[in-house]
Amino acid sequence: MKDLITAQDLSVRHGATEVLSNVNFTIAQGEIVTVIGPNGSGKSTLIRALIGLQPAATGQVVRAPGLAIGYVPQKLHIDASLPLTVRRFLSLPKRVSNAQAQEALERTGVAGLGARPIARLSGGQFQRVLLARALLVDPEILILDEPTQGLDQPGTAAFYKLIEEVRAQTGAAVLMVSHDLHVVMSASDRVICLNGHVCCQGAPKVVAEAPEYRALFGMGTRGAFALYQHDHDHGHEAGAEGAACSHEGHKHEHV
Numbered sequence: 001m002k003d004l005i006t007a008q009d010l011s012v013r014h015g016a017t018e019v020l021s022n023v024n025f026t027i028a029q030g031e032i033v034t035v036i037g038p039n040g041s042g043k044s045t046l047i048r049a050l051i052g053l054q055p056a057a058t059g060q061v062v063r064a065p066g067l068a069i070g071y072v073p074q075k076l077h078i079d080a081s082l083p084l085t086v087r088r089f090l091s092l093p094k095r096v097s098n099a100q101a102q103e104a105l106e107r108t109g110v111a112g113l114g115a116r117p118i119a120r121l122s123g124g125q126f127q128r129v130l131l132a133r134a135l136l137v138d139p140e141i142l143i144l145d146e147p148t149q150g151l152d153q154p155g156t157a158a159f160y161k162l163i164e165e166v167r168a169q170t171g172a173a174v175l176m177v178s179h180d181l182h183v184v185m186s187a188s189d190r191v192i193c194l195n196g197h198v199c200c201q202g203a204p205k206v207v208a209e210a211p212e213y214r215a216l217f218g219m220g221t222r223g224a225f226a227l228y229q230h231d232h233d234h235g236h237e238a239g240a241e242g243a244a245c246s247h248e249g250h251k252h253e254h255v
């Protein structure tokens with residue numbers, strides 16, 4: 001499998017604060033990888049560093065030469081008074097033909113919305129339009145930062161189903177940030193648990209069996225809540241991640 005993006009000892013600072021320390025991982029062709037972690041743990045910063053919007057303080061990000069990345073940002077504020085239709089939005093920043101635009105909208109299940117002002121879409125429709133726009137670059141990897149934020153459960157489930165369909169159709173790898181543990185566990189080949197550093201990564205099954213994961217998620221919704229409160233007292237020294245998830249070799253295993 002071709003490696004698409006690799007973080008090598010990547011550290012990132014915002015001002016004087018190091019928000020990511022010595023992050024290492026690789027995303028290979030066709031994988032679905034989910035990044036989880038508490039608020040403020042550096043997930044968006046990591047995504048931005050991977051796509052080149054955020055410089056590395058030390059270490060580096062290596063992208064396959066000419067890698068086509070389809071990016072769906074966490075939030076995109078559209079001025080409600082902006083008279084921008086979905087069709088015109090799809091031609092930003094790069095012009096696309098009507099046929100290309102229509103095909104992308106069909107693929108994401110919003111074929112009838114081309115003429116609609118972008119500010120008048122529902123949250124779920126807007127996410128599908130963002131995904132359509134990301135598909136227009138024929139991505140080898142789709143990178144999505146909390147793409148279902150603000151969607152209800154059926155909307156979230158439908159959106160992730162769509163992502164899996166896109167992967168099946170195009171073979172694109174998918175790297176996403178998600179707080180939805182069900183999605184994390186059922187639809188990911190690999191999970192990266194981030195808290196300023198990679199504290200745990202591996203196949204969902206392996207991560208789910210890791211004592212650290214169980215401490216975080218092992219008690220239903222209260223477990224999910226605990227994710228945001230735990231304080232990773234196992235330390236940041238080298239080898240800590242191996243202690244939690246020592247089976248990274250199973251990274252292509254499906255559950």
Ligand SMILES: Nc1ncnc2c1ncn2[C@@H]1O[C@H](COP(=O)(O)OP(=O)(O)OP(=O)(O)O)[C@@H](O)[C@H]1O
Nearest residue numbers: 014015019037038039040041042043044045046074
């Ligand atoms: N532009 C910035 N300037 C300064 N500090 C920043 C900037 N962006 C993020 N930070 C800080 O870096 C840390 C990581 O933020 P980041 O947005 O990457 O976290 P996150 O895991 O995506 O959080 P959330 O789950 O809340 O979206 C936070 O402490 C945040 O306050």
